[in-house]
Amino acid sequence: MFRVDTTIPHGNACDISIAVGEQRAEVGFASDPHGGPECLWFCFRLSRDETEAPTGEVRLVLKHPYNMLGGDPAQDMRPVIRYQGGDWTRLEAGTVEGLADGRSRVVWVIEEPLSYVDLAACYPYGVPDVEALIRETEGYWHADTIGVSQGARPLVRLSNNYGTVGDDRPGLYLVARQHAGETPGSWVLDGLLRYIASLGGDAPLVWAVPLANVDGVMGGDYGKDNFPYDLNRAWGTPPMRHEVLAIQRDIQRWKARCHPVLAIDFHAPGACETSGIYCYLPDPSRHPDRCQEALTWSTAIKSMLTERYAAQTFERVANYPSRWETPHFSTYCWTEHGVCGLGLETPYAMVGDLVLTRGHYREAGARAAVGIVKKLRME
Numbered sequence: 001m002f003r004v005d006t007t008i009p010h011g012n013a014c015d016i017s018i019a020v021g022e023q024r025a026e027v028g029f030a031s032d033p034h035g036g037p038e039c040l041w042f043c044f045r046l047s048r049d050e051t052e053a054p055t056g057e058v059r060l061v062l063k064h065p066y067n068m069l070g071g072d073p074a075q076d077m078r079p080v081i082r083y084q085g086g087d088w089t090r091l092e093a094g095t096v097e098g099l100a101d102g103r104s105r106v107v108w109v110i111e112e113p114l115s116y117v118d119l120a121a122c123y124p125y126g127v128p129d130v131e132a133l134i135r136e137t138e139g140y141w142h143a144d145t146i147g148v149s150q151g152a153r154p155l156v157r158l159s160n161n162y163g164t165v166g167d168d169r170p171g172l173y174l175v176a177r178q179h180a181g182e183t184p185g186s187w188v189l190d191g192l193l194r195y196i197a198s199l200g201g202d203a204p205l206v207w208a209v210p211l212a213n214v215d216g217v218m219g220g221d222y223g224k225d226n227f228p229y230d231l232n233r234a235w236g237t238p239p240m241r242h243e244v245l246a247i248q249r250d251i252q253r254w255k256a257r258c259h260p261v262l263a264i265d266f267h268a269p270g271a272c273e274t275s276g277i278y279c280y281l282p283d284p285s286r287h288p289d290r291c292q293e294a295l296t297w298s299t300a301i302k303s304m305l306t307e308r309y310a311a312q313t314f315e316r317v318a319n320y321p322s323r324w325e326t327p328h329f330s331t332y333c334w335t336e337h338g339v340c341g342l343g344l345e346t347p348y349a350m351v352g353d354l355v356l357t358r359g360h361y362r363e364a365g366a367r368a369a370v371g372i373v374k375k376l377r378m379e
């Protein structure tokens with residue numbers, strides 16, 4: 001009587017088990033690594049046969065949280081849910097159940113849907129959301145296709161102005177979703193772009209690729225360290241992914257048409273990170289000058305995020321072990337263009353006790369934009 005469907009946009013689930021009892025049904029699922037070494041993202045539709053009488057409740061059982069990136073403490077995971085295509089809301093904290101051999105699982109009890117319910121690791125963000133941003137900012141953002149993805153999907157870049165070659169207007173280049181499942185980064189970018197639109201002609205020149213790994217976004221990949229090549233490890237020259245090749249050529253066009261000051265790459269950290277938004281800076285022991293310059297931007301952003309959103313340890317160096325030797329987006333911006341490149345990491349669910357909504361993400365993005373614009377105006 002219940003069916004799990006992963007063919008919806010961003011669909012991802014595996015190891016499905018369904019048991020229907022007298023009072024309640026139980027639906028077990030896990031995050032599907034989609035061929036990569038890490039997993040975190042999940043998204044699926046649970047449908048029921050409307051001709052049968054409802055049983056009342058559904059126990060949603062997330063299996064193998066201990067194998068998800070940052071999957072501990074699992075009670076800090078707060079998936080989102082929507083009934084019959086309505087609006088998404090967060091689930092309350094789940095219950096972590098220990099198993100006899102030391103494994104664990106997370107359980108959320110939900111009301112049984114009339115016909116179907118969608119569940120996702122976090123608020124999805126895809127092509128319709130980019131279209132809504134363009135529509136709701138009333139033509140401020142212009143969308144152009146700068147090339148195609150590895151899977152031949154259009155790769156879209158938004159811009160508020162093309163500039164002309166030799167212009168000295170300060171310029172920002174922004175990317176999100178190099179790691180396809182990291183939707184909090186998208187919502188923060190969305191808020192930042194909405195704020196920039198409110199500035200009209202006084203804004204810096206901004207070019208942004210909102211869905212960099214569009215194949216992974218549509219296909220429900222998590223995308224961190226995935227094969228054949230993690231997008232954010234493919235930034236060598238020559239690049240190892242076609243999307244990166246297309247974005248690198250676009251960065252060259254952008255750089256010629258503004259005074260390039262800052263490039264930001266929007267991400268999300270491990271699944272249970274709750275310390276707040278934070279920033280990856282160049283390693284001060286290897287690149288003290290870059291770190292100094294990056295600090296001026298990160299300080300401007302942090303001062304506006306305030307302790308409401310910013311982690312206490314806001315400036316960090318990415319010194320976790322990497323599976324890939326090749327450069328990140330931010331390294332490419334520094335090395336090839338002398339432009340400050342930052343990575344901004346936004347948690348999936350909480351900052352301290354604050355459970356994040358889409359409104360919070362957008363507010364954080366707007367605050368980051370205020371910090372950046374304030375710094376530009378002081379220069």
Ligand SMILES: [Zn+2]
Binds near residue numbers: 179224267268
């Ligand atoms: Zn990432």
